[in-house]
Amino acid sequence: MQALTLPLLLMLCLFVVSIATSNAKEQSKPNIIILLADDLGYGEIQHLNPEGGKIPTPNLDALAQSGITFTDAHSASSVCTPTRYALLTGRYAWRTRLQKGVLTGGESLITGDRLTLAKMLKSQGYHTNMIGKWHLGMLFDDKHDKSEHVAIGTKVTEGPIDKGGFDQFFGFHHARQMNLLIKNQQVSEKITPVQMLPRLTQAAVSYIDSRKHSKQPFFLYIPWNSPHSPVKPSKAWQGKSGLNEHADFVMQTDNSTGQVIDALRRNNLLDNTIIISSADNGSSEKTSNAPELIAKGHYPSAHLRGYKSDAWDGGHRVPFFVSWPKEIFANSTSNQLVSLNDIFTTLSDLLGVNLANDVAEDSISFLPLLIGDDNDSQKAVVRNxxxxxxxxxxxxxxxxxxxxxxxxxxxxxxxxxxxxxxxxxxxxxxxxxxxxxxxxxxxxxxxxxxxxxxxxxxxAGRSTPGTKQHNDVAVNIFKN
Structure with missing residues (x-):
């Protein structure tokens, strides 16, 4: 074998060092998990509502205490679809064709040329996985959106893979199609609604277990089906709260959160994983049976007025906790105004990604509130x-x-x-x-x-500094 010359040896050493440095950078990127409850009011979590919250939520309480609690955090809308659009795109959904209500089917609200959170993170080397509820438009066999006669094996389009940019998907479209489980771009099973939350939890835990020895960082988006209707807590959780079925379902949702955190802990992934836990809007007055809960001393909206659907804060001020043991001070609190659409730019800021002018037009980074001094009063206002x-x-x-x-x-x-x-x-x-x-x-x-x-x-087509953009349709702020 021919001896290596000195220049060749130096080049080889530099190459090895370069690879090692690259791997070190790759490994140093935090994993990211977003947990999004469905119809979970500000007052449902005991950590936020110690006097008027009667539902035990030990796992969400512990998550909040392990990092920072935002007390003035808001979803982009008081209902489901527009909030999910804003979270994944950093853009208000009323800039699109959806001017009120939610989608039930059809083409996705996310257009093919729109940069999503998953696409941005994939460009930074992340493996991306969504487990849960999509609710942003979906077609079965490219031609319809009705689930009544959909067969196992049916192809799915306009979903998390082709429009969201995720590598993997396991879940369902919306609450009225909770009988269909979808894996990637195909209907894989038919189940009953009561089975959905356990199946999503199992899938999330299995995915985290599979990442134990991987050097690639991951992004796991878990939009739970609960405690949205149909309110179907598993048999083991029925009656647990002593309040009503909705409260039982909240307890089960809390337990699912705990299982995700336990999986991170046992795989030694917890320390360098950013966990963001929130909800898409406030509690539903009807499906939570709020009058019954209030009579028993539990206030789903805490001290706030209104519920899901409303312009009052009870409709859109939501629980919002961020935990990252490696960087964020435990037991921190911020009273600053933040929005779920801010997650996009916060994570791009963290990773040093420069976003184009036509990306995340309504997203403001709250990264300065997460790191550094834990005294919120000393930090500059990021969103006014x-x-x-x-x-x-x-x-x-x-x-x-x-x-x-x-x-x-x-x-x-x-x-x-x-x-x-x-x-x-x-x-x-x-x-x-x-x-x-x-x-x-x-x-x-x-x-x-x-x-x-x-x-x-x-x-302006945007609420952030930058070049003027355009709304997809005309927008009238004075609705009758």
Whole structure:
């Protein structure tokens, strides 16, 4: 064998060092898990509602205590589909064709040319997996979206693989199709709704177990089916809460979260995994049977007014915890305004990804709130305004302590849906978090100021600094 020359030996050494450095960088990237409950109100978690929360949530409480709790965090909408769109794209869904309500089927709300969170993370070397509820449009056999006669083996399009950009998918489309389990791009099984949460939990745990020896970081998005209707806790959880079935289902959701965390711990992955836990909107007053819960001392929306669907904070202020034992101080709290659509830019900021002007137009990084000094009062404000949206398409504008609602009532299902005495609502959230004292008549200038701010962000096609973008359709902020 011919002896290596000195230059060749040096080149070989540099190559080895380069590979080692590259592997070290790859391994140093944190794993990322996003847990998204379905219809879980701000007051459902005892950590957030110690006096008025009667449902035991030990795993979510422990997760919150292991990292940072955001007390003023909001979903992008008070219902499902638009929140999920904003989380995965960093863009408000009312900029698309979906101006109110949710999707049930058809083509995905996410267009093929839209950069998603999964696509961005894949470009940074992540393996991406989604386990749970999609609810962003889906077709079976490329031609219909009805599940009644769909056979096992049917091809699925417009879903997490082709439109979301995920490497893997195991789950279902939406609550009325919880009889169909989909694996990647094919219907794989027919099950009953009560089986869904255990199957999703099992799949999530198995996936984490499979990553134990992998050097590739992973992104695991787990949008649970629970505690959304059909409210179907497993037999082992029925009656556990002593309150009602919804409360039992919340307890089971908490247990599923605990199983995911236990899997990370036993595989020595917990320390360098970012876990984000939140919900798509507030509790449903109807399916949670909120009056029954309140009579027993449990307040699903805590001190907030309203429920799922509403423009009031009970519709869209949600539990929001971020844990990363390697970097985030335990038992931290932030009172700063944040939104679920901010997850996109926060993670791109963390990984040093420069986003194009037409990406994540409504996403603001809250990375400075996660790392460094754990004193929230010493940290600069990262977001001073946010736009809220109700199921009926009514807009609300939040800036600092002020909140303007361009609706006379709830904007959703809660009563009063309309209030003849008011055309708009203005609240000081700091002094009146329950939104009981409408100041619109006495503070007309503030109403005008917030209306103009809202209109400017709608017209700009973005709510962040950057080149003007375009909404997909015309957007009217003054809905009747």
């Amino acid at each position: 305004n946010a736009i809220h949206h109700s199921i009926s398409g009514h807009f609300a504008m939040r800036q600092g302590p002020w909140k303007l609602i361009l609706a006379s009532g709830s904007g959703g299902w809660s009563k009063p849906k309309k209030d003849k005495a008011n055309t708009v609502q203005l609240y000081n959230i700091d002094s009146d978090p329950g939104e009981q004292h409408n100041l619109a008549d006495t503070m007309a200038e503030k109403v005008t100021e917030l209306t103009l701010l809202l209109q400017s962000q709608v017209d």
